[in-house]
Amino acid sequence: MTVQTPAIVIHSLRYGESDLIVSLLTKTSGLRSYLLKGVLKSKRGKIRASLFQPLTLLEIEANHRNKGTLERIKEAKILVPYKSLHTDFVKSSLVFFLSEILKNTIQEEEVNEELFHYLETTFLWLDAHQNISNFHISFLIKLMQFLGFYPDVSNISLTVFNMQDGCFQNDSSNIYCMDGQTVSYFKEFLGTTFEESMDIKLSRMARNEILSMLLVYFELHLHGFKKPRSLSILNEIFS
Structure with missing residues (x-):
């Protein structure tokens, strides 16, 4: 099932050399974990690792299989940009x-x-x-x-x-x-x-x-x- 929802980055964990596992609190689907394959090496992809700093407010489009496994994010963008939260x-x-x-x-x-x-x-x-x-x-x-x-x-x-x-x-x-x-x-x-x-x-x-x-x-x-x-x-x- 494809969902589009606001989300808050709770935690991210490096997995292997180029992947991330991220935990997001989504507005419409609760807490979900996602596997972002190759995101640490990709420079031109739709999804960048920099989007997943802790507490970042995102808008995501994701595939939810609802089987208790890691889900996949198709697209992600900043919902509201912070001015000082990650720089101060x-x-x-x-x-x-x-x-x-x-x-x-x-x-x-x-x-x-x-x-x-x-x-x-x-x-x-x-x-x-x-x-x-x-x-x-x-x-x-x-x-x-x-x-x-x-x-x-x-x-x-x-x-x-x-x-x-x-x-x-x-x-x-x-x-x-x-x-x-x-x-x-x-x-x-x-x-x-x-x-x-x-x-x-x-x-x-x-x-x-x-x-x-x-x-x-x-x-x-x-x-x-x-x-x-x-x-x-x-x-x-x-x-």
């Missing part, structure tokens, strides 16, 4: 971090247009703004809504955050309960827009502690989730 050092470091996060969290082929719209909108927002020091924290918190484990905020006034159950409570009940200033900062992000969250003042230590807590929370609620290898670089950049 700080943003490009964020791109690799977010790409690793999405590789570990989006694993089903089910169509999720709301998630696609969220990612498309936020990447364009990141591309257009300069005040982005809290972007990765806000991104992860909002992503939870689409993954099904956004915290229950009905008792947000309580002081302890139970990461295992995803709720706020009075007292610690297991080893995954957090309290103190980290939880207070975490609460500030809940329910805010990206613009508002960028104005939350955090020290390097506070930002790293919130991020560390969020990654543990992801590990608790997503089977097989692994902390991104780019985490240490990100912590240094936003210090």
Whole structure:
């Protein structure tokens, strides 16, 4: 079946000397993996390897056999060109971090247009703004809504955050309960827009502690989730 759809590049992997295997989140067919034969050596083909940088927004025409095997892309072009996402050092470091996060969290082929719209909108927002020091924290918190484990905020006034159950409570009940200033900062992000969250003042230590807590929370609620290898670089950049 031939499909034409917007798509977001999640991950790409070199295969052999000249091929790429790319993972794309498509708007109409969910997460799909494609084999791009000879793309690393071809200079005049319709499909260029440069199109498949992480988080690139594409329009693709592809053959989907829907047999659980690698699909084939017939044509691909940039849907919306980024101005700074792949050229600004700080943003490009964020791109690799977010790409690793999405590789570990989006694993089903089910169509999720709301998630696609969220990612498309936020990447364009990141591309257009300069005040982005809290972007990765806000991104992860909002992503939870689409993954099904956004915290229950009905008792947000309580002081302890139970990461295992995803709720706020009075007292610690297991080893995954957090309290103190980290939880207070975490609460500030809940329910805010990206613009508002960028104005939350955090020290390097506070930002790293919130991020560390969020990654543990992801590990608790997503089977097989692994902390991104780019985490240490990100912590240094936003210090």
